[in-house]
Amino acid sequence: MRPVTTMRRRLPVRRxxxxxxxxxxxxxxxxxxxxxxxxxxxxxxxxxxxxxRVDLILDVSGSMRTADIQGxxxxxxxxxxxxxxxxxxxxETDFGIRTLGATYPGNDKTIGCKDTQQLFPIGKxxxxxxxTAVATLRPTGWTPIGLAxxxxxxxLGNGDTTRRIxxxxxxxxxxxxxxxxxxxxxxxxxxxxxVVDTLGLAHDDKTRQQLxxxxxxxxxxxxxxxxxxxxxGKVKQLVKESGDTYRITPAKxxxxxxxxxxxxxxxxxxxxxxxxxxxxxxxVPVKAGxxxxxSVSVAMDRAVARDYGVLLQATDPTGQELxxxxxxxxxxxxxxxTGVRWSASDAVGRTTTTGSSxxxxxxxxxxxxxxxxxAPQPGVSTDPGLPLELTVDVAAASPAPDGxxxxxxxxxxxxxxxxxxxxxxxxxxxxxxRWRIAVWQEN
Numbered sequence: 241m242r243p244v245t246t247m248r249r250r251l252p253v254r255r256x257x258x259x260x261x262x263x264x265x266x267x268x269x270x271x272x273x274x275x276x277x278x279x280x281x282x283x284x285x286x287x288x289x290x291x292x293r294v295d296l297i298l299d300v301s302g303s304m305r306t307a308d309i310q311g312x313x314x315x316x317x318x319x320x321x322x323x324x325x326x327x328x329x330x331x332e333t334d335f336g337i338r339t340l341g342a343t344y345p346g347n348d349k350t351i352g353c354k355d356t357q358q359l360f361p362i363g364k365x366x367x368x369x370x371x372t373a374v375a376t377l378r379p380t381g382w383t384p385i386g387l388a389x390x391x392x393x394x395x396l397g398n399g400d401t402t403r404r405i406x407x408x409x410x411x412x413x414x415x416x417x418x419x420x421x422x423x424x425x426x427x428x429x430x431x432x433x434x435v436v437d438t439l440g441l442a443h444d445d446k447t448r449q450q451l452x453x454x455x456x457x458x459x460x461x462x463x464x465x466x467x468x469x470x471x472x473g474k475v476k477q478l479v480k481e482s483g484d485t486y487r488i489t490p491a492k493x494x495x496x497x498x499x500x501x502x503x504x505x506x507x508x509x510x511x512x513x514x515x516x517x518x519x520x521x522x523x524v525p526v527k528a529g530x531x532x533x534x535s536v537s538v539a540m541d542r543a544v545a546r547d548y549g550v551l552l553q554a555t556d557p558t559g560q561e562l563x564x565x566x567x568x569x570x571x572x573x574x575x576x577x578t579g580v581r582w583s584a585s586d587a588v589g590r591t592t593t594t595g596s597s598x599x600x601x602x603x604x605x606x607x608x609x610x611x612x613x614x615a616p617q618p619g620v621s622t623d624p625g626l627p628l629e630l631t632v633d634v635a636a637a638s639p640a641p642d643g644x645x646x647x648x649x650x651x652x653x654x655x656x657x658x659x660x661x662x663x664x665x666x667x668x669x670x671x672x673x674r675w676r677i678a679v680w681q682e683n
Contacts, residue, residue, distance in 0.1 A: 290399055290401040291332050291333065291334050291401070292330075292332065292333045292334065292401065292402075292403075292404075292479075292482040292483045293333075293334045293335075293362060293396050293397075293399070293401065293403045293404070293482070294333060294334070294335050294336070294362075294403075294404045294405075294406060294478070294479055294482050295335075295336045295337070295338055295362055295392040295395045295396050295403075295404075295405050295406070296322065296325075296335070296336070296337050296338070296405075296406045296408070296475070297337075297338045297339070297340060297385075297388050297389070297392055297405060297406065297407045297408065297409075298318060298322070298337060298338070298339050298340075298342075298359075298374075298377070298408050299339075299340055299341060299383060299385075299407075299408060299409035299410055299411070299441075300315065300339050300340065300341050300342035300377050300378070300379055300380055300381070301340065301341030301379060301380070301381055301382055301383045301410075301411065302341070302379050302380060302381060302382075303379070303383075303410055303411055303442075304318070304341075304379040304410055304441075305379040306410070306442075309441065309465075309466075309467065309468060310467055310468060312468070313379075314410050314441045314442075315377065315378070315379050317441075317468040317471060318408055318441070318471065319374050319375060319377065320468060320472075321468055321471040321472040321475060322337070322371075322374050322475070323371050323374065323375075324472045324476075325472065325475045325476055325479060326365060326367050326370050326371055326374075327367065328476055328479075329365055329367070329479065330479070330480070330483050331364075332483060333365075333479060333482065333483055334362050334363050334364065335360075335362065335363075335365045335370075335479070336358065336360055336361050336362030336363065336395055337358070337359040337360040337370065337373070337374065338356060338357065338358050338359060338388060338391055338392050338395060339356065339357060339359045339377065339388075340355065340356040340382075340383060340384050340385065340387070340388040340409075341355055341356075341379075341380055341381035341382050341383055341384070342355065342357070342359070342377055342378075342380055342381065343355055343357065343380060343381065344380065344381045344382070345380050345381060346381075349382065349415070352381045352382035352384075352415075353382050353384045353387070353414075353415030354384065354387065355380075355381050355382060355384060356384055356387050356388040356391050357391075358391075358395060359373050359374070359377075360373050360374075361395075362395050362396060362397075382414055382415055383409065383411055383412070383413055383414045383415060384413065384415040385407070385409060385412075385413035385415075385420040385450075385454075386413055386415070386416060386417070386418035386419055386420040386422070386423040387415065387418065388407075389405065389407070389420055389423045389424065389427065389436065389454070390418070390423055390427075392405045393405070393427050393434060396434065401433065402433040402434075402435060402482070403433060403434050403435070403482075404434075404435050404436075404437065404460075404478060404479075404481075404482045405434065405435070405436045405437070405460075406437050406439070406475055406478050406479075407436060407437070407438045407439065407451070407454070408439045408441065408471070408475075409438070409439075409440065409441065409447075409451070410440070410441035410442040410447075411442055411447050412446050412447045412450045412451075413450065420450060420453075420454050421450065421453040421454055421457060424436055424453070424454040424455075424457035424458050425457045427457075427458060428457050428458045428459075434458060435458050435459055435460045436454055436455060436457075436458040436460045437455060437460040437461045437462075437463075437478050438451035438452075438454050438455045438460065438461075438462045438463070439451075439462075439463045439465050439471060439474060439475070440462070440463070440464055440465060441465050441471075443464060445619065448462075448464070449621070452541075452542055452620075452621065453621075455541055456541060456542070456621070456623075456624055459511065459513075459627050460541065461478075461539065461541045462541060462542060464543075490508075490509040490510055490511035490629055491508055491509070491510050491511070492510070492511055492512070493505065493510045493511070493512050493522065493630075494512060495512055495514070495520030495521050495522050495610065496520070496521055497519060497520070497521060498521060499521050499523060499555070499557050499559070499605075499607035500557070502521040502522050502523045502607065503522055503523065504523045504524075504525065505522050505523065505524050505608075505630075505632050506524075506525075506632070506634075507632055507633045507634055508631075508632060509629065509630070509631050509632075510522075510629070510630045510631075510632070511627065511628065511629055511630075512625075512628045512630065513624050513625035513626060513627060513628060514538065514610060514612060514625045514626055514628045515622065515623075515625040515626075516612070516614050516615060516616055516622055516625075516626070517612060517613060517614065517615065518611070518612065518625065519609055519610070519611045520609070520610045520611075520628070521607055521608065521609050521610075522607070522608045522610075522630065522632075523605055523606070523607055523608070524605070524606050524608060524632055524634065525603065525604070525605055525606075525634075526582075526584050526603070526604045526605075526606050526634060527584065527603045527604075527634075528584050528585075528603060529584065529585070529636065529637050530583070530584055530634050530635065530636065530637055531581060531582065531583040531584070531634070531635055531636065531637040532554065532580075532581065532582045532583075532606055532632075532633075532634055533579070533580075533581050533632075533633045533634070533635065534552065534554070534579060534580055534608055534630065534631065534632050534633070535552070535565075535577060535578065535579030535580075535630075535631045536550065536552045536577065536578060536579070536608075536610050536628060536629070536630050536631075537575050537576070537577040537628070537629045538550050538575070538576050538577075538610075538612055538614075538626050538627070538628050539575045539626060539627040539628075539629075540575065540576075540614070540626065541626060541627055542616065542617075542620050542621065542626075543616070543617040543620050544614050544615065544616060544617060544620075545614070545615040545616070545617055547568075547569075548568070548569055548576070548612065548613050548614045548615070549566060549567065549568040549569070549576070549612065549613045550566065550567045550568075550576040550577070550578055550610070550611070550612050550613075551564060551565075551566050551578070551609075551610070551611040551612070551613075552564065552565045552566075552578050552579065552580055552608065552609070552610055552611075553580075553608070553609040553611070554580050554582045554606050554607070554608055554609075555606070555607045555609060556604070556605075556606070556607070557605055557607060559607075562582050562606065563580045563581070563582045564580065565578035565579050565580045566578055576612075582606065583637040584603075584604050584637065585637055608630070608632075610628060610630065612626070614626060
């Protein structure tokens with residue numbers, strides 16, 4: 241944007257998938273011994289030399305001097321937040337900063353719309369140098385977001401690990417072409433595991449829709465920033481998620497509306513998108529003596545109505561429910577997660593549709609059904625669907641009780657002993673009390 245003091249605005253939030261984060265089943269139980277192969281697309285684990293890579297794009301266009309965030313200018317709030325993020329960077333994270341609109345103060349749009357450059361190269365961060373570079377920035381020029389996104393993708397380079405761009409801006413691109421939404425789709429189509437998260441410091445509808453479009457195209461999130469604390473917390477969260485999720489790249493899958501046509505999944509981490517109030521179904525084979533462990537996280541990458549829920553069901557192919565897990569929210573978080581555990585031995589004694597008892601050594605096909613009760617806020621796009629991350633593991637079944645007695649095991653013995661001891665103690669105390677009363681009456 242040109243160096244004038246026009247005001248801009250910003251947008252709502254998501255929570256990767258990454259995903260990411262936030263599984264209802266403990267990550268240790270869920271991912272221990274994760275075998276790693278999917279039917280066609282395989283979740284991959286980067287080599288030990290790969291590290292999480294994050295490139296932060298900071299808008300330094302003229303409108304960033306507007307003072308409307310807690311009485312401070314947008315650029316000063318962003319600078320302070322970035323300083324705090326740099327101080328908290330994980331040691332394993334490769335971090336860099338790119339600017340847009342930071343160097344050209346003139347009115348020649350052709351020149352101004354080429355103004356994007358690396359401020360600090362991606363790598364192990366010298367915190368003093370990085371913070372000094374950020375402190376020198378002054379709001380100057382235009383807003384070539386599309387060109388900056390392409391530059392950041394080049395900064396991050398190639399690799400198997402998921403890479404993240406975090407865009408902080410207060411307005412829409414005023415330099416298109418290239419259109420930033422088209423650039424985001426172009427990057428996503430390359431299959432380079434590149435996620436773009438957008439944070440808006442201004443709140444007009446046009447800016448919000450553009451930043452949502454960029455985030456949606458890459459499976460990222462959009463956040464409407466209102467305070468410096470919110471900006472700092474969100475960027476720290478995104479950097480942390482990059483470190484939490486980069487070791488396993490989720491395989492893309494596409495659930496269906498029926499179990500018989502659902503994709504067959506083996507242990508791994510999968511990503512998909514689910515429309516508002518939709519059901520998506522996946523199949524998992526579970527052999528005798530095995531236990532299915534699954535969790536799902538659905539991210540709110542745009543403004544949603546309050547009071548929502550996520551449901552994960554494990555059913556048999558006929559639709560009979562085996563187990564379920566739920567999570568509900570009120571709009572205060574940007575991800576909803578839940579999980580289930582089910583052992584093939586749980587099917588023993590269940591009556592099948594033919595009337596016979598399920599065999600102890602039978603193999604099973606379990607249908608995982610992911611449902612949500614989200615509704616978009618007015619004016620929010622419903623396409624594409626909400627980012628969904630599904631984790632599947634099949635492990636040796638844990639000892640499972642067949643009933644209350646089996647569940648308590650030795651506890652029944654302890655309960656009987658305690659009951660007997662209590663009864664005996666009560667009889668003794670009662671006898672002693674009666675004896676003392678009798679002695680007292682005689683004297």
